[in-house]
Amino acid sequence: MNYWFETPEELQAAVETLRGLGTHAQKLLAECVEHQGVNRTKASKSALALEDAGFCFIDELSIFDASVRIRPSLYGEEALEGLENISCA
Secondary structure: OOOOOOOOOHHHHHHHHHOOOOOOHHHHHHHHHHOOEEEEEEOOOOHHHHHHHHHHHEEEEEOOOOEEEEEHHHHHHHHHHHHHHHHHH
């Protein structure tokens, strides 16, 4: 059940955007959803692209280094679920 998207077309648009970001970004988002966030030494291009699209949040862990925490947004979780459902159909 989707809570973020009001129409199937909105979900489809988000799925297409996620598909367009590539498999590395999709795997990173899946890992973030599975663990409700992951820590990295720095934000990758895929992580930044996911954040720009609204699929995740990137938070700095420390002001002394570039470590970041990447957390999925509800939008990202539901887009990933939609992608998986479409791939399985």
